[in-house]
Amino acid sequence: MxxxxxxxxxxxxxxxxxxxxxxxxxxxxxxxxxxxxxxxxxxxxxxxxxxxxxxxxxxxxxxxxxxxxxxxxxxxxxxxxxxxxxxxxxxxxxxxxxxxxxxxxxxxxxxxxxxxxxxLRPRLTVGTIARGANFHDRENALEEIAASLVEGHVLLTAPRRFGKSSLLYALTDQPPAPWLPALADVEDATSPAELVAKVVVALRRTAWLTDFPEVLAAAGPCLKDAGFREVEAAERELAREHEGTWANYLNEVFAALSAGQVPALLLMDEFAWVIEHLREAGDEEQTAALVRALTQVAAPEASYRLLIAGSANLGSLLHGLPEPVVEAFFGAFHRFPLPPMAPAAGRELVRTVLAANGLYPSSEVLDAILGCIGTPIPYFLQLFASRIVEHAAGDELAAADVQRLYEGDLLGPDSKRFFEHYTRAANCYPADWQAPARDILTHLTGGPAAAESLTAVIRRMLPAATDADAEQLLALLEEDLYIGKNAAGNFEFTSKVLRDWWQRHGRLGASA
Structure with missing residues (x-):
């Protein structure tokens, strides 16, 4: 004051x-x-x-x-x-x-x-689920999702660290009428049977399911008061029991929901990881079978709704499956790409987090913080705020301090662990695409570039690459948060902080 x-x-x-x-x-x-x-x-x-x-x-x-x-x-x-x-x-x-x-x-x-x-005090929850006072200004996204649910099932996609999981928890904590939520985190599922087990157990853990005995008869006994170990045991038991019959079991449970006109909202988080696990194992048949099964239960006339959330690279992960299977899956859902936070919301997030830790930044300092990060991605805003709190607690902040901390700390060697996913993501691409992907990113640290010039970069490493190959690689990088098209139609880094990080560490970090 x-x-x-x-x-x-x-x-x-x-x-x-x-x-x-x-x-x-x-x-x-x-x-x-x-x-x-x-x-x-x-x-x-x-x-x-x-x-x-x-x-x-x-x-x-x-x-x-x-x-x-x-x-x-x-x-x-x-x-x-x-x-x-x-x-x-x-x-x-x-x-x-x-x-x-x-x-x-x-x-x-x-x-x-x-x-x-x-x-009352927002915590520095870098990379974890934001709930309650830590959940910031996604009201517009929640309203748009609620409107989409009226029309049908929803596929929520965004790059990693954009806040998808926090949004699902917000829908669980305050579900839009008339939906009754059940949240299943399927990241660890390595087979269709394990995914189905997690989905069914999530339903059985809800308090509202006891009002629908016909669904309990199909899904199994209520687990609303179960502890962590009991939940894990139930998931393992269901996965074993339905290893060869998981598709029929999934249909039975969702048929019971529909028959009872239950307005269930099944929120499935981290679905892209399941597809990635299956593709890495080379199980194309099971992958296609799972996609078909989810398409089937996403019936437009159902009383329930599915909201499946996954990283923006879901399309590239499904590439190579039978085209009719992929088209039917995407056609069954309203696609909702989650945008970055609005600049004003990002500003409020930074101000609130810093104030919770005894730092009251001026408008000039807030401008400097947002200017360093660029696109207001929650993860990077929280990450930078945490570094500021660690190094500037109790001190008056100036804009020059912000730039110093950005260059020396956030982009410094001690912060490499926070960017590990981004610097190594290309390692998951086909072997002969990994080096061209890194060359594209290095090329873009110098500024925007047209698709034609990036295709030339690819062909220096892969002379036989077709235009379709180049388009697919660029799509992979675009879906993984690295790049996007600007208003002029040229490709550029979508995040300033990622561009700055890749310019300084990307090639080294990618080969680590």
Missing amino acids: RRTQGILFVAQPLDPVGEDAPRVLVVTLPDLADSLRYAEVRNGVEDAFVDAMPTGWRFASHGLLDPRDLEHELAALGSPGVPPGRVCDIEDFCDPQTGAVNEAAVARLGRRLREDAPH
Whole structure:
């Protein structure tokens, strides 16, 4: 609150329970010296916050002209201080020039005021599932998926680290009506029988399944209170029991769902890994059989919905299977490619994570952070924020510090483990395509390039490569997050940080 005006917003339950303490939020107003404008903004934000609060809570706001005002107000509340992550700038949700309030953004902040204390501090969950207060601003994607589910089954695709799994957990935590969710993480399944076992056990773990005895009769007893070991044992038992009959078993369970008109929403995460496991084992027949079986249960008239999530390279993983099989599979689903975060959402994510760890960046510093990362991919934003927290805790940040940490730490040798997947991904390509793939990436570190020039790069290594071969290799790299087409139709790195990393370490890391 140094050198700035602000507003302290306070929400208190009328009937506190246990350790239910007042929720406080400080909004800084750095650009508002005009007292009239200050009042307009304060009143507009206060009205929106009141609308966002439930019955049973009272709400108040207090103007702050200097740090002593904040100390006095907190002392009167009996609050020891403002929790990390509870200092926001007015520009987060309000136009400081007009006083116009973004009511949706204010409502989100209002909800945060009444969250339980453990969720008030977003954690640095780099690479892990983001839930609750750690799940940031994918409301538009959730709404679009909900609309797609009304029409039919959904195939959610995105490059790795884009936040697909977090989105599935958000659908599980707050499912759109009328769907009853069941989430199956199938990453470790190495056979169709194992995948089907994980899907059925996920259904059996839901509390809602007990309302549908006909489905329980087909799927097996409820496991909603089962522990980890019991769940694993059930999956192994089902996989063994249905090793040769998994397709029939899958059909029986989903036929029971349909017969009972159950509005189940089966969320299947990391499906691309299953296909990758099967293709690596050379089991083309089983791969095609699994794709056919999932196409069959994705019937358009079904009462349930399938939402299958996988990496963007799913198309290339299915390449080589009978064309009618692949076409029927993709035709059974509404394809939803998950976009990167919006720049404003990425900015809020970085601000919130840093504030939760005692760092309150200026707009200039936030601009520098977003400028270093480029496309706001959640994984890279969280990764860079974690490195900043580690090296700058307790210090004032400047834009020059951000660039120094980016060049010296995030792109430094100690961070290689965070980029291992990207630098070695081409190792999974056909053997004779691996070196050309790396040459393409190295070529693109110098800037955008037309498809024709990249085809020439490929033919330096593979003189017999056809145009179709070049197109397929470029499609593989595009699906794996490395490259994409810009507005001019030329290929370039889709992520600035990946381009910078590959320029410095890519060739070395790929051969490690």
